[in-house]
Amino acid sequence: MNMMSEAATEKAVNAPADEPVIKMRGKDVCVFYGPKQALYDVNLNIRENAVTALIGPSGCGKSTFLRTLNRMNDTIENCRVTGDITLDGEDIYDQAIDVVELRARVGMVFQKPNPFPKSIYENIVYGPRIHGLVRNKAEMDDVVEKSLIRAGLFNEVKDRLHEPGTGLSGGQQQRLCIARAIAVSPEVILMDEPCSALDPIATATVEELIHELRENYTIVIVTHSMQQAARVSQRTAMFHLGVLVEEGATAKIFTNPDDPRTQDYITGRFG
Amino acid sequence: MSEPHTVTAYDDELRWLSRRLSEMGGIAEGMVADSLTALINADTALAQRGISEDLLLDQGEREIYEKAVLVIAKRQPMASDLREIIGSIRIASDLERVGDLGKNIAKRVISIHTMAQPKKLVRGLEHLSELALTQLKEVLDAFSSHSAEQANSIRERDEEIDAIYTSLFRELLTYMMEDPRNISACTHLLFCAKNIERIGDHATNIAETVFYVATGQQMTVDRPKDDDSANIVADPVE
Numbered sequence: 001m002n003m004m005s006e007a008a009t010e011k012a013v014n015a016p017a018d019e020p021v022i023k024m025r026g027k028d029v030c031v032f033y034g035p036k037q038a039l040y041d042v043n044l045n046i047r048e049n050a051v052t053a054l055i056g057p058s059g060c061g062k063s064t065f066l067r068t069l070n071r072m073n074d075t076i077e078n079c080r081v082t083g084d085i086t087l088d089g090e091d092i093y094d095q096a097i098d099v100v101e102l103r104a105r106v107g108m109v110f111q112k113p114n115p116f117p118k119s120i121y122e123n124i125v126y127g128p129r130i131h132g133l134v135r136n137k138a139e140m141d142d143v144v145e146k147s148l149i150r151a152g153l154f155n156e157v158k159d160r161l162h163e164p165g166t167g168l169s170g171g172q173q174q175r176l177c178i179a180r181a182i183a184v185s186p187e188v189i190l191m192d193e194p195c196s197a198l199d200p201i202a203t204a205t206v207e208e209l210i211h212e213l214r215e216n217y218t219i220v221i222v223t224h225s226m227q228q229a230a231r232v233s234q235r236t237a238m239f240h241l242g243v244l245v246e247e248g249a250t251a252k253i254f255t256n257p258d259d260p261r262t263q264d265y266i267t268g269r270f271g
Numbered sequence: 272m273s274e275p276h277t278v279t280a281y282d283d284e285l286r287w288l289s290r291r292l293s294e295m296g297g298i299a300e301g302m303v304a305d306s307l308t309a310l311i312n313a314d315t316a317l318a319q320r321g322i323s324e325d326l327l328l329d330q331g332e333r334e335i336y337e338k339a340v341l342v343i344a345k346r347q348p349m350a351s352d353l354r355e356i357i358g359s360i361r362i363a364s365d366l367e368r369v370g371d372l373g374k375n376i377a378k379r380v381i382s383i384h385t386m387a388q389p390k391k392l393v394r395g396l397e398h399l400s401e402l403a404l405t406q407l408k409e410v411l412d413a414f415s416s417h418s419a420e421q422a423n424s425i426r427e428r429d430e431e432i433d434a435i436y437t438s439l440f441r442e443l444l445t446y447m448m449e450d451p452r453n454i455s456a457c458t459h460l461l462f463c464a465k466n467i468e469r470i471g472d473h474a475t476n477i478a479e480t481v482f483y484v485a486t487g488q489q490m491t492v493d494r495p496k497d498d499d500s501a502n503i504v505a506d507p508v509e
């Protein structure tokens with residue numbers, strides 16, 4: 001007990017209040033698909049309780065980098081990751097890491113909404129149940145309601161919780177997937193173009209949600225919309241041909257980027 | 272300019288803004304030059320022309336506003352493009368103000384013209400006018416060449432204008448005290464001098480905008496601004 005508080009004090013001294021806390025750290029990250037290298041020595045820190053946007057032209061490696069953060073690349077055949085990636089200082093590629101538990105801590109929302117072919121209720125309660133976060137019906141009802149409310153979907157679906165999730169509209173499905181992702185109380189949420197299939201209103205709902213979630217979660221979002229990146233994120237990382245070109249405060253990147261490749265990309269000058 | 276945009280119509284729009292702004296610059300410069308020449312030579316016909324050109328600047332400003340708003344809505348500009356468009360709006364309104372000041376000088380030329388011999392006093396304004404015009408010319412060059420360096424040197428020279436204005440203020444005050452019949456003409460000239468000094472300030476504003484558009488950074492805050500005339504009081508005549 002004593003040692004804990006001493007350690008805590010030391011940490012507080014070493015990390016002054018204005019210094020951002022780093023939630024995830026990527027160091028010299030390289031990714032190969034078979035013989036083909038997709039990422040080259042990426043060094044990128046993800047700040048806690050902030051939204052980091054990953055931008056760059058198609059094929060530059062945004063999704064690839066995003067997937068390294070919760071070892072989604074493990075599921076891709078002959079994909080090889082080198083370098084170090086840590087979550088709260090812990091190496092997530094360590095042998096001792098339980099990948100299922102990792103993915104509960106680092107959740108993911110995909111470009112295309114992909115609800116399970118089950119009821120809305122089951123979609124949400126699935127994760128909490130396998131991670132032992134809910135023990136009885138009351139707790140399950142509670143997590144379903146809370147997650148749907150946070151995802152801004154509750155009012156639209158509260159009367160049909162036991163109908164299939166696949167019966168929802170595209171925008172509703174995407175919010176269902178977000179509700180499913182937050183149901184397990186992840187610490188980090190990875191989003192790969194979460195709004196690319198949504199209309200402007202559904203997009204605004206998701207952006208509002210991201211804005212709210214940021215207080216308690218760390219979010220990394222891949223987006224092709226420069227305006228969206230500028231609106232929702234505090235930090236922006238620009239990739240090009242598998243290389244991290246620059247990373248910085250979003251306000252700076254979109255008004256006065258340092259790298260000419262960023263300038264060309266965000267102003268629409270890439271051939 | 273850098274690389275062309277993938278959407279070439281976007282480049283056309285930006286070019287339009289920049290060309291229209293250069294036109295406005297040319298009109299403002301010519302009009303200020305006319306007003307000052309008219310003042311120095313008591314040329315009322317020339318002054319009349321200066322007055323009528325102000326309309327062109329008002330129109331230019333309105334067109335640039337409208338176009339800029341449309342481009343922002345259509346293209347959602349970023350980085351240097353965004354700075355350039357916002358800069359165009361600011362520069363257009365500075366140029367429109369320069370036009371107002373030039374027009375005000377021209378109007379006074381017509382008033383002073385009917386008064387007794389202010390020529391000697393007008394001489395003092397010549398140097399001030401030359402400086403202000405040079406500033407205006409150079410800032411328009413800096414704008415077309417996106418030169419942050421030139422913008423910087425323009426801002427520094429504004430101090431000189433302020434100093435000359437302050438000494439003119441003193442001089443005109445002395446003339447008024449010497450002979451009350453000078454008061455009317457001197458008051459008009461004082462306003463003319465102030466207007467010229469303000470034109471210098473607008474050139475400085477434009478220089479700051481040009482610097483921001485070119486670099487994405489604000490010029491340092493210690494702007495050499497303001498004349499000292501606010502502190503001058505006339506000593507009672509014995």
Ligand SMILES: Nc1ncnc2c1ncn2[C@@H]1O[C@H](COP(=O)(O)OP(=O)(O)OP(=O)(O)O)[C@@H](O)[C@H]1O
Nearest residue numbers: 033036038056057058059060061062063064065076
């Ligand atoms: N499963 C895979 N097998 C082989 N190569 C892959 C695989 N996934 C991605 N790549 C390659 O890796 C590179 C980076 O792809 P990635 O999907 O990370 O790009 P991206 O930045 O997300 O692009 P987009 O914006 O189009 O989604 C590309 O050259 C791509 O072809």
Ligand SMILES: [Mg+2]
Nearest residue numbers: 062063064222
């Ligand atoms: Mg992708």
